[in-house]
Amino acid sequence: MVEEFAQQEQNETQDEDGYVLSPRVISAILFAVETQDQAKLIDLMEPLHAADIADLLEQVNAFDRRRLVELYGRELDGEILSEVDDGIREEVIALMRPEVLAEAVRDLESDDVVDLIEDLEDDAKEAILASLEDADRVVVEQSLSYPEFSAGRLMQREVVMGPEHWNVGEAIDFMRETEGLPEDFYHMVITNPLMHPIGHVTLGKILGAPRSQLLRDILEPGFRTFRVDESESDVAYAFNQYHMISAPVVDDDGRVIGVITIDDAMNVLDEEHEEDIMRLAGVGDGTLSDRVSETVKQRLPWLAVNLMTAIMASLVIAQFEATITALVALAVLMPIVASMGGNAGTQALTVAVRAIATRDLTGANVWRVIRREVLVGLVNGLIFAVIMGAVGMIWFGSPALGLVISTAMVINLVVAGLAGIGVPVVLERIGVDPALASGAFVTTVTDIVGFFAFLGLAATFLL
Amino acid sequence: MVEEFAQQEQNETQDEDGYVLSPRVISAILFAVETQDQAKLIDLMEPLHAADIADLLEQVNAFDRRRLVELYGRELDGEILSEVDDGIREEVIALMRPEVLAEAVRDLESDDVVDLIEDLEDDAKEAILASLEDADRVVVEQSLSYPEFSAGRLMQREVVMGPEHWNVGEAIDFMRETEGLPEDFYHMVITNPLMHPIGHVTLGKILGAPRSQLLRDILEPGFRTFRVDESESDVAYAFNQYHMISAPVVDDDGRVIGVITIDDAMNVLDEEHEEDIMRLAGVGDGTLSDRVSETVKQRLPWLAVNLMTAIMASLVIAQFEATITALVALAVLMPIVASMGGNAGTQALTVAVRAIATRDLTGANVWRVIRREVLVGLVNGLIFAVIMGAVGMIWFGSPALGLVISTAMVINLVVAGLAGIGVPVVLERIGVDPALASGAFVTTVTDIVGFFAFLGLAATFLL
Numbered sequence: 001m002v003e004e005f006a007q008q009e010q011n012e013t014q015d016e017d018g019y020v021l022s023p024r025v026i027s028a029i030l031f032a033v034e035t036q037d038q039a040k041l042i043d044l045m046e047p048l049h050a051a052d053i054a055d056l057l058e059q060v061n062a063f064d065r066r067r068l069v070e071l072y073g074r075e076l077d078g079e080i081l082s083e084v085d086d087g088i089r090e091e092v093i094a095l096m097r098p099e100v101l102a103e104a105v106r107d108l109e110s111d112d113v114v115d116l117i118e119d120l121e122d123d124a125k126e127a128i129l130a131s132l133e134d135a136d137r138v139v140v141e142q143s144l145s146y147p148e149f150s151a152g153r154l155m156q157r158e159v160v161m162g163p164e165h166w167n168v169g170e171a172i173d174f175m176r177e178t179e180g181l182p183e184d185f186y187h188m189v190i191t192n193p194l195m196h197p198i199g200h201v202t203l204g205k206i207l208g209a210p211r212s213q214l215l216r217d218i219l220e221p222g223f224r225t226f227r228v229d230e231s232e233s234d235v236a237y238a239f240n241q242y243h244m245i246s247a248p249v250v251d252d253d254g255r256v257i258g259v260i261t262i263d264d265a266m267n268v269l270d271e272e273h274e275e276d277i278m279r280l281a282g283v284g285d286g287t288l289s290d291r292v293s294e295t296v297k298q299r300l301p302w303l304a305v306n307l308m309t310a311i312m313a314s315l316v317i318a319q320f321e322a323t324i325t326a327l328v329a330l331a332v333l334m335p336i337v338a339s340m341g342g343n344a345g346t347q348a349l350t351v352a353v354r355a356i357a358t359r360d361l362t363g364a365n366v367w368r369v370i371r372r373e374v375l376v377g378l379v380n381g382l383i384f385a386v387i388m389g390a391v392g393m394i395w396f397g398s399p400a401l402g403l404v405i406s407t408a409m410v411i412n413l414v415v416a417g418l419a420g421i422g423v424p425v426v427l428e429r430i431g432v433d434p435a436l437a438s439g440a441f442v443t444t445v446t447d448i449v450g451f452f453a454f455l456g457l458a459a460t461f462l463l
Numbered sequence: 464m465v466e467e468f469a470q471q472e473q474n475e476t477q478d479e480d481g482y483v484l485s486p487r488v489i490s491a492i493l494f495a496v497e498t499q500d501q502a503k504l505i506d507l508m509e510p511l512h513a514a515d516i517a518d519l520l521e522q523v524n525a526f527d528r529r530r531l532v533e534l535y536g537r538e539l540d541g542e543i544l545s546e547v548d549d550g551i552r553e554e555v556i557a558l559m560r561p562e563v564l565a566e567a568v569r570d571l572e573s574d575d576v577v578d579l580i581e582d583l584e585d586d587a588k589e590a591i592l593a594s595l596e597d598a599d600r601v602v603v604e605q606s607l608s609y610p611e612f613s614a615g616r617l618m619q620r621e622v623v624m625g626p627e628h629w630n631v632g633e634a635i636d637f638m639r640e641t642e643g644l645p646e647d648f649y650h651m652v653i654t655n656p657l658m659h660p661i662g663h664v665t666l667g668k669i670l671g672a673p674r675s676q677l678l679r680d681i682l683e684p685g686f687r688t689f690r691v692d693e694s695e696s697d698v699a700y701a702f703n704q705y706h707m708i709s710a711p712v713v714d715d716d717g718r719v720i721g722v723i724t725i726d727d728a729m730n731v732l733d734e735e736h737e738e739d740i741m742r743l744a745g746v747g748d749g750t751l752s753d754r755v756s757e758t759v760k761q762r763l764p765w766l767a768v769n770l771m772t773a774i775m776a777s778l779v780i781a782q783f784e785a786t787i788t789a790l791v792a793l794a795v796l797m798p799i800v801a802s803m804g805g806n807a808g809t810q811a812l813t814v815a816v817r818a819i820a821t822r823d824l825t826g827a828n829v830w831r832v833i834r835r836e837v838l839v840g841l842v843n844g845l846i847f848a849v850i851m852g853a854v855g856m857i858w859f860g861s862p863a864l865g866l867v868i869s870t871a872m873v874i875n876l877v878v879a880g881l882a883g884i885g886v887p888v889v890l891e892r893i894g895v896d897p898a899l900a901s902g903a904f905v906t907t908v909t910d911i912v913g914f915f916a917f918l919g920l921a922a923t924f925l926l
Contacts, residue, residue: 021822021825021827023825023826023827026825026826026827030827049685049704049705051704051705051706052704055822055823058823058828059823059825059827059828060827060828061828061831160667171670172635172670175667175670175671176670176671176672176673178671181667181670181671182667184665184667184708185667186649186666186667186708202647203649203666203667203670204623204638204644204645204647204648204649204666206670207634207635207638207639207644207666207669207670208638208639208641208644209639210639222512239729240729240733241512241514241515242512242514243514243726245647245649245725245726262708262725262726262729263706263708263725266702266703266725266729266732269729269732269733270703270732270736273733273736273740274817276740277736277739277740277743277813277817278813278814278817280740280743280744280813281743281809281810281812281813281814282806282809282810283810283813283814286814287823288814288818288823288824288828288832291835292835292838292839292842295835295839296839296842296843296846299807299810299839299843300843300846302806302810303803303806303807303810303843303847306802306803306806307799307803307847307850307851309802310798310799310802310803311799311854313798313799313802314795314796314798314799317794317795317798318795321791321792321794321795324787324791324794325788325791328784328787328788328794329784331780331784331787331791331794331797332777332780332781332784333777334794334798335773335776335777335780335797335798335801335910335914336770336773336774336776336777338798339769339772339773339776339910340766340769340770340773343745343765343766343769344762344766346744346745347744347745347746347762347765347766349744350740350741350743350744350746351741351744351746351749351751354737354740354741355751359484359518360518360521360522360750360751361751362484362486362489362522363486363489364484364486364489364493364522364523365521365522365523365524365751368524369751372754372755372758375755376755376758376759376762379755379759380759380762380763380766383759383763384766384770387770388770391774447798447802451798
């Protein structure tokens with residue numbers, strides 16, 4: 001019965017892609033808002049997960065969002081708030097009545113409250129902190145005292161621990177007696193008398209073993225801890241690399257003060273990927289719900305950098321004005337050489353930036369990878385040199401012009417390979433995020449080399 | 464004592480970045496290989512996690528890899544094989560003696576064996592299947608019968624299940640009596656007599672509840688299942704969106720046949736991100752360990768597409784040869800307009816491609832987002848129009864030329880915004896991966912519009 005009901009509910013709210021927020025559902029919700037039909041609205045939103053409601057709030061416009069929150073108001077829970085994009089979170093919070101907000105936040109785990117309020121303005125932050133019970137507020141304030149993007153911010157404070165002399169029976173009895181175990185936990189952390197963790201046991205092992213089994217004899221292999229000030233990016237890397245599920249966080253004295261679980265690490269990994277993609281494209285931390293003015297501000301700096309590099313390339317062309325006047329075919333063909341170099345460079349740099357992010361590009365293989373990129377550039381350069389040589393010759397009837405564009409193509413694609421790998425590697429060594437700045441450098445190099453090689457060869461050999 | 468030892472071991476093998484595969488460790492390993500010092504090699508590799516050993520094998524060259532595997536041979540376990548890049552996996556397998564290989568694979572869970580062999584050549588696949596025990600082989604072959612990239616391929620077959628009438632005590636007794644519980648499991652799946660899942664209970668709840676507690680009264684909220692033929696990308700999306708830890712997979716009759724855990728979903732998410740980044744840059748499925756010939760083959764098609772679009776842009780320029788001959792400053796300035804358009808277009812399309820991938824761009828907000836991108840293009844276009852107008856005027860002393868480049872800049876940046884959002888949306892509607900093809904289309908549009916607007920305006924108003 002339960003299952004049939006669940007099945008039916010699914011059919012009603014999912015479209016054929018299996019995605020619950022179908023255009024049909026969104027229209028129905030907006031219609032309920034339009035007609036101020038609260039019962040219908042609650043009915044429609046009831047089956048939605050908090051994460052889907054957050055998506056819904058992001059996708060409708062500000063006017064509908066206000067009306068929707070006001071109509072649905074008393075039902076909005078804390079989980080929705082912690083799921084919603086930073087960009088509109090303050091807006092949604094401002095719409096909620098204080099008592100609804102307080103209610104919503106009190107139900108969250110400490111790490112979710114931290115995640116929820118860390119980017120808020122001071123006023124909103126104070127309002128939420130004030131709504132917490134004293135004990136919870138102290139825990140949240142303590143977490144906020146750790147640096148942003150550190151393990152301390154990421155961890156939840158509730159840790160299930162047991163001393164090293166316990167057996168399985170004692171662990172089970174302890175858990176039965178403990179009020180309010182954390183919602184999600186996967187290991188019992190085993191500590192020595194100094195509260196230093198010596199390992200952890202999976203709940204599965206505890207459940208599968210006889211009551212007399214000593215916990216310290218069924219510790220998981222590959223146990224590791226994180227220091228509270230370790231960066232969240234190192235934490236995410238370790239979870240992904242070593243297939244971890246949860247790990248304790250220790251303070252400077254090596255004592256357990258919290259635990260990080262895989263879902264938090266997955267979140268960080270997701271955000272870092274997003275950041276890499278956005279940075280490679282020269283887009284700031286933009287999201288779809290940002291306003292025009294914010295989006296302009298995010299993108300302007302990178303367009304300005306691009307303008308500088310484009311002007312530098314133009315200065316190179318300006319040196320050859322006389323050559324171009326004498327042979328205008330050069331103006332027609334020169335963007336091809338620059339464009340092919342830019343593309344080949346972007347290919348090489350993307351592979352390099354990813355390899356650096358996943359720590360696959362190290363001192364052990366960097367020279368081999370550089371050699372490979374140069375060879376790839378050479379081979380691709382030769383292939384396109386033949387094609388462009390033929391195109392140049394047929395189009396403009398000049399074998400010499402064909403030869404010049406061929407040679408320029410080979411030069412620029414080899415340089416593109418070299419710059420595509422070299423620039424990110426050097427940036428990483430000097431501590432600059434290669435995803436952020438490589439693109440501009442590499443296209444500057446390929447533009448300048450492309451125009452210079454092509455126009456320079458033409459000036460020397462064609463006139 | 465244990466802790467101190469662990470700490471010391473860490474200090475020995477980690478560099479200051481906390482990354483175990485430091486250049487120093489790699490040098491020491493290669494030195495041991497060079498001197499054929501097996502004891503030293505095993506000593507050095509002992510503390511490394513299988514995932515780190517896999518990275519090591521990827522980072523050294525083919526010659527050292529062969530010598531390393533031969534020297535270390537008998538110690539290589541299955542986990543290393545399943546961690547190592549597809550590109551060199553066959554090479555490593557070919558180096559292993561059959562009995563070592565058989566031993567290595569027998570220890571793996573069924574989903575890891577599937578992951579290990581699905582991309583191998585038939586010979587290597589047969590050899591590994593033959594080394595499995597009959598029961599395991601049947602399970603693996605069954606998994607391989609599900610389509611690639613489906614939930615069926617991703618799931619592990621070992622599921623911990625209990626009937627709906629059980630209480631906590633019966634569940635614990637069942638688990639104590641079961642030999643060989645899965646290594647990693649986080650829920651007990653509760654089924655009705657037809658083996659249909661009605662929900663699941665976390666191990667934490669089972670451990671915290673009294674023995675008499677009925678399981679069906681402590682089911683987790685938000686329970687969901689996956690069909691065996693559902694795509695792994697939908698599975699990864701659901702895990703990420705709904706913060707799931709594990710979920711059962713059901714067959715066409717709704718019976719439980721396996722379970723997917725968060726670490727598998729995290730893996731898929733990671734691979735899809737990687738794919739998006741690589742596709743946006745026009746790089747195939749390349750990795751650092753690919754050979755030159757493979758890399759050339761991966762990148763050539765995208766360079767060829769780029770060549771076509773560059774030639775199309777050149778054809779536009781060719782229409783204005785007379786204009787350029789009359790005013791060679793146009794040749795100097797024209798790449799700036801095209802380049803700014805290309806960059807602005809790439810910014811907009813990256814945001815759009817990401818939003819489509821995370822399902823944040825839907826029918827509900829697509830028109831609003833299009834309007835936003837056009838406005839952003841207009842505002843940025845006006846800003847850079849003023850700057851370029853001034854540059855053009857000062858550089859070439861012609862207010863008219865400044866006005867022409869300003870106008871072309873505004874036109875091209877508006878078009879870039881429109882194309883940057885429109886192209887991926889249309890590609891997605893017609894079922895083409897927007898990450899794969901958007902870039903080429905958008906830069907073609909911005910190149911052609913950029914050159915045509917600038918040179919066309921110049922031909923009309925300057926001559």
